Amino acid sequence: MERGGQREIRFRGRTMRTDRPLVMAIINRTPDSFYDRGSTYGTAEALAAVETAVAEGADIIDIGGVKAGPGATVDVTEEIRRVVPFVAEVRQRFPGLAISVDTWRHEVGRSAVAEGADLLNDTWAGADPRLAEVAAEFGAGYVCSHTGGATPRTRPHRVAYDDIVADVIAEVTRRAEALAALGVPRDGILIDPTHDFGKNTWHSLELTRRLDQLTATGWPVLVALSNKDFVGESLGADVRDRLVGTLAATAICAWQGAAVFRAHNVAETCQTLDMVAVILGQRAPAKVLRGFA
Template sequence: MRRDRPLVMAIVNRTPDSFYDRGATYGTAEALAAVERAAEAGADIVDIGGVKAGPGAEVDVAEETRRVVPFVAEVRARFPELVISVDTWRHEVGRLACAEGADLLNDTWAGADPKLAEVAAEFGAGYVCSHTGGAVPRTRPHRVSYPDIVTDVVAEVTTRADELVRLGVPAEGILVDPTHDFGKNTWHSLTLTRELGRLVATRWPVLVALSNKDFVGEALGADVGERLYGTLAATAVCAWQGAAVFRAHNVAETCQTLDMVSVIKGSKQPARVIRGLT
């Protein structure tokens, strides 16, 4: 896996009501095509989810399993080199997905189901430690407050990461995520973006999920379909501070942004340099 720029995690939602694509990758054929496009565009990881993050129609364990687990098996067979992440908070789904070849459990609801960590330890899978301020899965924040949002995030995700290691989850597979928008208002997410270096300084690899989120939309007064440039600006800010993984809808654009930041930082060589030399 590349080491000259941060990694890109492509989002593939097996949901009919995704806030971003409105179900464009709900069908199996459409989702497989999306994985192929993402891999060709430079994605290192694909994150497969079967439940919309926000409020919506009820999706029970059986339905989430139907949407996610056979698809993980298909992706594993077709793309053996791709890292497969599953966006779930349920241990039942996590266990079946890992049995089919998932490499990483993206727990965006901060341990709402404690047994999910046990699954990661059982299978030797990676794990994303998130911060939600104690929010219940699939709920929106309402008048949330923190004395210092960055301090709260750093304390929660690093404590959780240490607990996972003690439980038997491989330390090298653990990521920490400030979890923009989840349990937070726009001011919180902007602060976390601006001060991401404080989380990077913990030395746990940092994953950021910025793509087309509400804090970008509210910052710019932009609807979901108009948030790409704002997302890429936030991506560059986080990359400069040392974020390791970027969860993204727009893979090619994110890869190019990260390549440019990496070239400026000196961790990646320019693709070609001929100006003034010939």
Template sequence: MNGRPLVLGRREFSPEELVVMAIINRTPDSFFDRGANFTDQAAMAAVERAVAAGAAIVDIGGVKAGPGAEVTAEEEAARTVPFVAEVRASFPHVVVSVDTWRAEVGDAVCRAGADVLNDAWGGVDPGLAEVAARHRAGLVCTHAGHRPVRPRTRPHRVGYDDVMADILEVVVGLAERAAALGVPRESILIDPGHDFGKNTRHSLEATRRLGEMTATDWPVLVSLSNKDFVGETLDLPVDERLLGTLAATAVSAWLGARVYRAHQVAETRQVLDMVAAIRGTREPSVARRGLA
């Protein structure tokens, strides 16, 4: 596990803290919630529930990750910028992250109060890291497959001689570049990019070998929630993948990942608290058994 504190916005997280990042999709075609949080009212209610359930970070996205209708930068900004400002005002101590690959959107959301730019597409727009540096914002550096990466595309017969070696080369390179540009080192995370540019076996291997990522100088974020690698492993549809997701979450926590991007916050929080208690970095909430 990386031994440095993680500093995001106004929050500092110790190396022992396991942090939940709640997914708030501002899209009408999300693969999981199918547009449930597209309206401002529904999205704010989702933020309130997530924070109450234990999320320290909310990750706001304005474009579906997979293929779908084109969303211009202007439309993405319209979906995210005013909402970021609203969340920032309503939850001053919550870390606000925005899932975007576009530098112009990143600049707009940082001006509205975002603390983190979650670049799920592996630096396809190199200007995004420059924006993060200019605003002193955090940055998530993700492995999204072979270069050049095309956002919102699915992998097709992709292959790696060594998938973890490829992941490490890409994300460490992106992280070092971001730090050289001026993004605070304590605010940079790396993400193996489950499903992005990978088939199910690649994502399983990335999970199994996550310790190689956590052994680097960078804190690791994992985005496992209800993804296809879980669905294909268990042959289950999207709405039946929670248990598989939580199993992958527990393994990732044991191997040292520090931030968990999740749809189901309360369940994820319980798994992380249990792993931390087993590891010895968290006390049980109560201790009665055998003491009376």
């Protein structure tokens, strides 16, 4: 079903808004994340960050317990310790909020969904095939990503594609159809080009430029652009100076129909998406007085 020109998205029965793209706020339960450097590793700090993100307009909270890049080893037991009790606490405090868990491990996914998570954000492209089985069993949503076959927590090195956009589309749509066939609810499946994962900056820029080809597949597209290396390399900007570049990329992807934006800076992302939605005619301006008052 579609409303307002966008495909309706549901996560475990939770129908999501369609008047603008969804904002997925990043909550890192890690001491070494590239952006926040452990500022939400502590439970109290993480809960405060969730409260702020919700107040600023986040539609989904994405909780992760392992840094995406190389770093200290985090085994399954430790990842569960960092993520699962926190999912339970967030679910208790925010019963209507959509909760996502950023993991590639089925043990973590199963424990998190059992405690109330709605969406499994598999940023490592099915590295653990049993994670999809968890989504099917519980009726959870699922993010299909593209990494070019990279091993979890590794960086790309001299990767090459004949056509990065065609490669991404082939992989994520194949996985999306396989998930639906397995029993994952079709209206809870997202596809993600996965900027920077298994890609260099040229690849991520090409995906941004041609994102309309992904949205044309009919699957809702999630983009994770926030403060990433392709933004930093494009502008020669350090991690803390990438917000403007991130918002520029956000506006371009929103114009091309992206459905979900994973973001560190929630308020700024929401305002950017609101403005694009108003320009597109998907929602009315908050007020119109100029030339009438």
